[in-house]
Amino acid sequence: MSISLSSDFARAVPEMAVSWEAVPVPEPVLLVLNEPLAKELGLDPAWLRSDGLPFLVGNEAPGVAQAYAGHQFGGYSPRLGDGRALLLGELTHADGTLRDLHLKGSGRTPFARGGDGLAAVGPMLREYVLSEAMHALGIPTTRSLAVVATGAVVHRELPLPGAVLARVASSHLRVGSFQYARNTGDHDLLRRLADHAIARHHPGSTYLELFERVVAAQAELVARWMLVGFIHGVMNTDNMTISGETIDYGPCAFMEAYDPTTVYSSIDHGGRYAYGNQPIVAEWNLARLAEALLPLFADDEDRAVSLALEALGTFDGHFERAWIGGLRAKLGVTGDVQPLLKDLLTLLHANHVDFTSFFHRLAAAARGDAEPARSLFLDLAGIDDWIARWRSLGPDADAVERVNPVYIPRNHLVEEALAAGSAGDLGPLERLLDAVTSPYGERPGLEHFAAPAPQDFSATYRTFCGT
Known part of the structure; x- marks a missing residue:
């Protein structure tokens, strides 16, 4: 060929x-x-x-x-x-x-x-x-x-x-690519790199519009990560793409019990890249991209900085729309759900509830059987009150089922599959792939792939870069 x-x-x-x-x-x-x-x-x-x-x-x-x-x-x-x-x-x-x-x-x-x-x-x-x-x-x-x-x-x-x-x-252009070009002091190189990025990803855009679109794409990407409990683990600027694609799956993992401070990476000693910090880090990385692109925004540096800050300032709005909109979809409801969401996240955290399992079980609750979701909580009065408020909004059970995955790459199952694969047995890997590449809707015989890890596993689990 x-x-x-x-x-x-x-x-x-x-x-x-x-x-x-x-x-x-x-x-x-x-x-x-x-x-x-x-x-x-x-x-x-x-x-x-x-x-x-x-x-x-x-x-x-x-x-x-x-x-x-x-x-x-x-x-x-x-x-x-x-x-x-x-x-x-x-x-x-x-x-x-x-x-x-x-x-x-x-x-x-x-x-x-x-x-x-x-x-x-x-x-x-x-x-x-x-x-x-x-x-x-x-x-x-x-x-x-x-x-x-x-x-x-x-x-x-x-x-x-x-x-x-x-x-x-779509490309391997990174924030770090632009940092490198800017650091050379060669503005022609920086301009050619930006022109290449525009031609590849956003044809016809100006340099400022390129930055604005990267800000929007990355804000939405991080929100979508968090809606499924994903923790990248090493959000360095060389691991952030211009395309808005997730890249470099090193010490990444999926959160089990909901906790914004969750860290699995063995090298993230200070929790810089914890689950709940990911939006903050993404915005910080994008500020570094803005610094690299400044000479292309305007000849006057003060004007360039002003334009960059205005564009960067849209990050929070993009993230909030994607995050709140995504959670609204996961709940199968419309309208203002912010008070409901705040109380839910507090309950999930206080009760150490598995993030993926809870949202999947909401489909049954929307159809009248609250027990599968309710059984995940110790604070029964708290969750009963929340479910009653949620049901009053008329959740769409089918919509809940379509949006919330049953099967994610559970950390313990990933480790089992990798250990077996390294020893020459690809069977566990193939079975895990079958589950996680069709993540929506329960399938008979795959209950094992929907269950959280044993508590003693999650308490000590760490991931590594693999370098």
Whole structure:
């Protein structure tokens, strides 16, 4: 099969694209392939499973390592970049737009900063499961095309089997990409990067309109994360896209018992990226994007700052509309529900109620059987009063069922699937994927995938970057 990859990014900003070759993989073994996505990209799944395996690990042609900077946990690093990744190029999707084809775990690049450039099977399978689950939930995200075992041994705390992930995105342009370009002092480079972003994502926009649209997209994205209990875990500026897609599934997880302070990441010691902090962090990251773009907003710096602040000031409104609107949809009601929502979140927190289970069980409550939802609470008087107030608004049970997932990537099930997959047993992974890629509506035999983790698991659970 002949593959035609374009090189739009490398042509637009060659200063930010280092031509590089992936580490040779003599005997690649396919672990999982996203056949529907392959077909959308014009790729033959049968070919990818056989002669196309070298293509999936980057051994057919060189790619480019992308340069970018970033604030990591608030500290600025002027030179990060794809340390273990390569952009192979762009493919045309069935919808007529371009998609990046990007590898992770393909070996050291000039941006590796002392790392080995490799990836282990477990973290790559994690990104596959999480990104495809997010896609099924309707949340903008990078997609996973394939995970291929390399046969290499990756040395972390323990020796682990190696793998390469092939992923797809509308682009891999990040806030950190613009920080890098601005930091060079080359305004022509910054302008060409912005022109490339506009052509790729918002044709015809001005530079200020580009920023305004990124603000709106990121505000809505974070609200949609929170509506399903998702915690990204490492919201550095190099992990925030211009496209508004979720990217880099490292120490991410799904909240179980509702608590805004929930943190699972082993490296987030201060809770910077806790569940409830995600809107604040997103707005902070967007302020860094505004700083990078200032020279393009206006020649006069004071005028540029004023325009940037005005655009950034719309974040809260975009977030609140998406968050309140999303919660209203989850409750199946219309009108002013803010007092009802405030009291509900207080009850969920005080009673340590599983976030996903509660909203799923509301469909039964809307049909007259409140016991499944009620049984999650210790404060029965409190929830009985709340349910009575909610029912008085006439909730639509079918709407509740359509919006609230039954199956999410429960943290304990993800860990079980990754451990088995790393040991060569892909059965648990396949069963988990079957559940989370069709997350709405109960299916017989999948009760195990709807249940929260045991309490002792959740109390000590931590996630890791996988680098």
